Amino acid sequence: MAPPAPGIKVNADGVPDFDALPLREGDPPYSAWGLYGADDELGTLNRLTDERVAAAAQGEIRTGKRISLNWPLDAQPGRAFFQRATFRQEMMAKAPLAVNDDVWTFNSQVSTQWDGLRHFAYQGARRFYGGRTQKDIHGQGRDEDGKEGGKGTVLGIHAWAEQGIIGRAILIDYHGWRESQGVAAKPFDSFATSPIPLEDLKACLAAQGTEVKFGDILFVRTGFHLARSGKNPAEIWDHHEKVPHPFGGVQQSEEMLRWIWSSFAAVAGDHPTFECWPPWTQVKEWSLHEVLLSGWGCPIGELFDLEALAAHCRASKRWSFFLSSEPCYVPGGVASPANAVAIF
Incomplete structure (x- = not known):
């Protein structure tokens, strides 16, 4: 993991205070470009130092439950949100031997996945993390022998695959907390632009008795998978027809940004967009996707299945755990299946 670049003032956690963002005059809102040098591709994953990962393993792995x-x-099947290609499997028998192969084709964001740094730019500035452009991503670079003409891989998901997204994680069981409060008192609709305010996330943490530590990986359970299972195929089809798709999620606010910046190495949820969607109904100048991915290099995880996790957390009265997630090693990849497991 890279240390902060020389000349940048950092706090006790090794990062600049939120009020120092953006770090350079003229950069997009709240961006931290240059914090770890001009060529950095890890972003907030630089917070997952060897020492923090070792401490997380020692402190969180107690029973071996996975x-x-x-x-x-x-x-x-058939149709996915955001018009993404669905998963297809081709099975092949390798006669005359009793052997099988298969071929998978799918969009890397069609199921549980991490958004990588090639996914979503600052839309006004049209710049990705570190100031990279579409030309940087789609243009020609050097091949593996150093010759001109090879495919460029800048900001590819492979940079995260080399060490994984691994460390202490916490679950905010927002859906479970809403049920305990009475859902009428805390209305939320997974299939509408319903924002979850920071005060509710903090109230849920307090009710759980969950401590946040710097460098944690955040998971928010909204109940999306339960809501989806309660809809019939025609209702799901009708939602596909709405462009842009409306979804509930974390609220866009400066307070939310402050909290994420001061605490987390990555963020994720069970819903398709992490933040409520479309985002610009809350804040006109930026979205969480823009600031997190392109401003800070912070992974955004979506469509995680948190149902079994939430049940175990309730039963054990413990909402922190060790996370091991290994993105696929695809040089220049935009996103990746999470391949994630919680370990208690």
Whole structure:
């Protein structure tokens, strides 16, 4: 993990105070470009130092209980949100031997996945993390022998695959907390632009008795998978027809940004967009996707299956755990299945 660049003032956690953002005059809102040098591709994953990961393993792995956080790759058959290609499997018998192969084709964001740094730019500035452009991403670079003409891989998901997204994680069981409060008192609709305010996330943490530590990986359970399972195929089809798709999620606010910046190495949820969607109904100048991905290099996880995790957290009265997530090693990849497991 890279240390902060020389000349940048950092606090006790090794990062600049939120009020120092953006770090350079003229950069997009709240961006931290240059914090770890001009060529950095890890962003907030630089917070997952060897020492923090080791401490997380020692402090969180107690029983050996393991829970998958992955929604099946084929969970959206026929048609997927955001017009993404669905999962297809081709099975091949390798006669005359009793042997089989298969070929998978799918969009990397069709199920549980991490948004990578090539995914979403600052829309006004049209710049990705560190100031990279579409030309930087789609233009020609050097091939593996150093010759001109090879495909460029800048900001590819492979940079995260080399060390994984691994460390202490916490679950905010927002859906469970809403039920305990009485859902009428805390209305939320997974299939509408319903924002979850920071005060509710903090109230849920307090009710759980969950401590946030710097460098944690945040998970928010909204109950999306339960809401989706309660809809019939025609209702799901009708939602596909709405462009842009409306979804509930974390509220866009400066307070939310402050909290994420001061606490987390990555953020994720069970819903398709993490933040409520479309985002610009809350804040006109920016979205969380823009600031997190392109401003800070912070992974955004979506469509995680948190149902079994939430049940275990309730039963054990413990909402922190060790996360091991290994993105696929695809040089120049935009996003990746999470391949994630929680370990208690």
